[in-house]
Amino acid sequence: MIKSSVTIALVPQIKTGPWIYWEDLEGSIAKAAKLGFDGIELFTSSASAIDSTHLQALLADTGLALAAVGTGAGKVIHGLTLTDPDPHIRKEAISFITEMISFGANFGAPAIIGSMQGNVTSGLAREKVLTWLAEGLTILGKHAEANQVTLIYEPLNRYETNLINTLEEGASFISSLPTHAIRLLADLFHMNIEEASLPESIRKNSLLIGHIHLADSNRRPMGMGHTGMPAIAAVLQEVGYQGYLSAEAFPWPTPDEAAKQTIASFKQHFGNKLSM
Template sequence: MIKSCVTIALVPQIKTGPWIFWENLEAGMEKASKLGFDAIELFTPSADAIEIPRLKELLAQHKLELAAVGTGAGKVIHGLTLTNPDPTVRQKAISFISDMIDFGAAFGAPAIIGSIQGNVLPGNDREETMSWLAEGLNQLGKHAESKGVTLIYEPLNRYETNILNTIEAGSKFMETLETNSVKLLADLFHMNIEEGNLEESILNWGKYIGHVHFADSNRRPMGFGHTSMREIAEALKTVRYSGYASAEAFPYPNPDAAAEQTIEEFRKWFA
């Protein structure tokens, strides 16, 4: 069964980004619970920004699960990526993500690698850059496995990275890794830009998908763009996807309305 999820970001530096609720964790969780969401996806400045016992208490209080934790603060705040030419920076990125894996694992939740994957920088060799990415994902995937969780890798659109942009490219790269504990994030916004056919991509590579970002073609909440959800929902059911559909979307027209729109669309397609 596919479960509903809404994003909460606690990183001031990314306040212009596509997250539904901001700043106030408890208020966001209370609203998510009242609307009937199953879980939250959390973006924090670091792995120790929230005490684990306190978060467990809040999740139990609001009858919510933790679906995943983001690692983007590693890049936004500290400038870390897994593909930086400097090995010291790459190791710091691995350490930052490892700490986030440990944090999420306390709740059975995976960490997500999005922007912290980096880019093939001008003047750098693509093959070498991809070897750095593979090295990082292998190490982090094995660490995640030791903690009883998976690691989620997100193909981003061409305007955000020049590494891996499609579910097919991501899946073929996953096949080259030494670990089976890295899964893909199918972000419907990015897919609307890069995929020739979203339904076919899910059907062909669904076994690699471990998380879904539920946002429309314009990155507003689902239903405010031109994404054709009927075929996508059927494809996810066909491949027996049973994870979360998480609203990583702009809080349009405001956070409360965005959350309400998201849960209505979720129930329309997945209830």
């Protein structure tokens, strides 16, 4: 069953980013539940920033699930990436993500690696940097596997990373690793920039897709740009996708209106195939 999710960011340093709800965890969860979302995707400053017992109670009261946890604060706040030339920083990045994996595992939710993958910086050989990325993802994938969750790796567009930009590149890379716990994140905004055909890329790599970020071509909520969502919805049903479509979009024109637009888009394209 395809499930709906909405993002909640609790990190002030990323307030200009593409997240629907901000700061108010309790109020945001209540709004998401009222609108009919199945889950929330949470961005927090660290694994210890939120009391797991409190979050568990909030989710239980509303019937929502934790769809995923983001790790981007590791880079934004601490400057950590898995491909930093400094081995100490790479080690700290692995530690930060390890803790986020453990936090998410308390809820059966995966952690997402997006910006913390880093970049090939000037003067470094691409092959060496990809070796560091592979080493980090292998350690983290095995930790996720031990905690009975997946780890989600997100190919980003060329303006955000020069490592891996397409689902095909991502599929080839994670398939080469000695862990089976890593899945791809298909972010429709990034794909709009990098993929020749969003539906065909999803079809070709469907077995490795574990999470989807929903945003239109302009990163506003789906339905406010030119992304061809009908064809994407059709291929997701065709391949039997069973995960979340999580709204990682700008809160435009307001968070409440963005959330309403998102859930309306879900209903339009999936009807009763969503669990709302």
